[in-house]
Amino acid sequence: MKALKAEQLRKMTTRELQQKLEELKTELYRLRVQHTVAQLKDTNSLKMTKRNIARVLTVLNERRREEQPK
Numbered sequence: 552m553k554a555l556k557a558e559q560l561r562k563m564t565t566r567e568l569q570q571k572l573e574e575l576k577t578e579l580y581r582l583r584v585q586h587t588v589a590q591l592k593d594t595n596s597l598k599m600t601k602r603n604i605a606r607v608l609t610v611l612n613e614r615r616r617e618e619q620p621k
Contacts, residue, residue: 552578552599552600552603553599554599554603554606555571555603555606557606557609557610560606560607560610561610563610565611565614568607568610568611569611571607572604572607575600575603575604575607576604579597579600579601582596582597582600583597
């Protein structure tokens with residue numbers, strides 16, 4: 552899995568970001584299970600998936616803050 556760029560994420564709609572977040576969470580679960588049963592060869596993919604989840608959440612939080620009245 553490759554790292555997602557913040558600029559790519561900012562071009563996506565909120566709905567697309569939420570779908571991406573669900574995909575990444577499912578992927579993280581799958582990777583954790585594989586790691587537990589010692590079938591995961593590329594342990595760096597766990598780290599990358601967690602960081603991608605953080606990037607998506609960051610963009611979603613930025614949008615929520617922009618929508619809130621000051």
